[in-house]
Amino acid sequence: xxxxxxxxxxxxxxxxxxxxxxxxxxxxxxxxxxxxxxxxxxxxxxxxxxxxxxxxxxxxxxxxxxxxxxxxxxxxxxxxxxxxxx
Numbered sequence: 001x002x003x004x005x006x007x008x009x010x011x012x013x014x015x016x017x018x019x020x021x022x023x024x025x026x027x028x029x030x031x032x033x034x035x036x037x038x039x040x041x042x043x044x045x046x047x048x049x050x051x052x053x054x055x056x057x058x059x060x061x062x063x064x065x066x067x068x069x070x071x072x073x074x075x076x077x078x079x080x081x082x083x084x085x086x
Contacts, residue, residue: 001065006071006073008037008039008040008070008073009074011076012038012039012078013041013060013077013078015064016038016064016080017060017078017079018078018079018080018082019058019059019061019078019080020059020060020080020081020082021058021060021066021071021080021081021082021083022057022058022060022080022083022084022085023055023056023057023082023085024055024056024057024058024083024085025047025054026044026053026054026055026056026057026065027046027062029062029063030048033045033046033077034052035064035065036065037053037056037065037066037067037070038064038065038066039067039070039071039073039074040067040069040070041067042070043065044056044065053067056068056071057071057082060083062078082084
């Protein structure tokens with residue numbers, strides 16, 4: 001992967017290159033009430049608020065979340081495969 005000159009890029013290529021993502025509403029995993037975008041740190045929560053997101057892209061296990069702007073900016077570089085939500 002080429003060097004990305006963007007403050008949001010902090011070596012996520014080590015664990016996010018080529019992964020499958022699903023666009024979905026945020027649902028917390030056990031023990032969590034929120035998550036953050038892997039790139040910009042935007043906050044995901046189940047309930048909407050002025051500083052929170054309620055949907056975005058997640059890994060199949062819902063462990064990692066990516067907001068739509070960061071998805072759009074990094075998708076070509078990371079070669080993500082987007083699956084339909086089930």
